[in-house]
Amino acid sequence: MKAAVLYEPNQPVIVEDIEMDPPKEGEILVRMVATGVCHSCYHVVTGLLTPPLPTVLGDEGAGVVEEVGKGVTLVKPGDHIILSWMESCGHCIYCVQGRSNLCLTGSEKEEGFLPDGTTRFKKNGKPIHHFATVASFAEYSVIPETCAVPIDRDVPLDKAALIGCSVTTGVCAATNTAQVRPGSSVAVFGAGGIGLNVIQGAVIAGAEKIIAVDLLESKLEFARQFGATHTVNADEVDAIEEIRALTDGLGVEYAIEAIGTRTTYEQVLYALRNGGTAVWVGAPPREPLSLDPGVVFWGEKTVKGCCYGSSRSRYDMPRLLALYRASVLKLDELITQTYRLEDVNTAFNDMLDGKVARGMILL
Ligand SMILES: [Zn+2]
Ligand SMILES: [Zn+2]
Known part of the structure; x- marks a missing residue:
């Protein structure tokens, strides 16, 4: 499957075929439909943010659940989800306080890895990391169940993807x-x-x-x-x-x-x-x-x-979609340019030049 991988800072992002292992316990395989071009990813390209490399980039996405690992109860295959780059475990002190953007499970997890400390992406046997846990610049991604936010099927997934980072934040x-x-x-x-x-x-x-x-x-x-x-x-x-x-x-x-x-x-x-x-x-x-x-x-x-707009992903994200349906929140107008995954470097340049409100990669 195709993914956009950064191997070294200040180098172009490479779109190539990589391998992926199936979801383990508590994980979900997502078929990505749309992923927004966010400045956070560009901060990794320039080296301002320093997650482990190589990594599949992408922190703003939405897609369809393709397969679930053992023990997953929140979603089933066919469900539509927004990917939240902060886990919400539901039982740490911050989650029970209603401050799931500070979730202990999420913030103490090592960046670039899934919660069990390994990666599902690899190339020639070598691990490739998961930027922001959700790694949405790929045709498929494996994420922890705690990063999934189920949504109604009537919302177009390119609009829903925006909620994954920029709109919520x-x-x-x-x-x-x-x-x-x-x-x-x-x-x-x-x-x-x-x-x-x-x-x-x-x-x-x-x-x-x-x-x-x-x-x-x-x-x-x-x-x-x-x-x-x-x-x-x-x-x-x-x-x-x-x-x-x-x-x-x-x-x-x-x-x-x-x-x-x-x-x-x-x-x-x-x-x-x-x-x-x-x-x-x-x-x-x-x-x-x-x-x-x-x-x-x-x-x-x-x-x-x-951090993440002090949001509670499973509460605020569906609420933002409700505001969109009520014509109070503008999402259609935000996507002023769409791209193929292969054009990711152009998409970054357009963002830097101020040409787009939000660029959206369609997979
Ligand atoms: Zn972002
Ligand atoms: Zn938590």
Whole structure:
């Protein structure tokens, strides 16, 4: 079966035939139907994220259950699922608390392997790893049952795939992590796949003012389509000054970072009014910040980390599909370009050039 494999950082991703073992106990074989092109995978290509290599990439997918291993009770062959890259074991302290995005089973598992510490993918007898556990850049993947989120069959799987990462992370960053209140003001730094969904989340939460900040005009145009009321091109003006000018000099009540640079991780705190909440959604930069702690102290500001939008996959993912059915959440408009698996490197380049809201690989 065909898969997109990264052997070394800063090299093209290779699409090739690899071998795969059948699912073991508690595992599911999935026939992948669609998989979104996410910046997290590109972070592996550039070496910002360092999971074990070689690896099958792909962290945003949906498909059909083909076969189940011993003991699987959640799904059966033929069921449609979204793949969640964080396991939800259902019985650890975080799962029972309703914070399954912090599931202990999932977060303590060694990256690149299935829960039993081995891989199902291999080539010439050598193991190939499973990026983000779900490894969706492949015609088939084996995942733990705890990563499957069953969904109704009436939702097209390419739309459902979006829920696997960008939509859940972005929308729930606004609704769950920041808990944006109706009538409030929100600044969103970065209008890529995640940022556009943070904007949608702020719309759904009833924010009055949604200010999108980016360096590319093409992305700011997407931001307006998804509900930004104001846009700021940080290449041309000082983003913080502009945000203050738009909010009576006070700053916004919520500032959400969806890029992952040191500058923007710091900027969100300066964009906030006193008492406001900043959320870090972009992958953390690998260098320390140089913040004046007084900004947080005197202004009683809150900073929140945001992993997978503080989502509870088996609750929030079907809820997001319900919002799509109710025409409240835009999914069709997100997929502005589709690709074959062979075109994965082109898909990454289009994402970097700001040509797409979200690229989707159809298998
Ligand atoms: Zn992702
Ligand atoms: Zn758990």
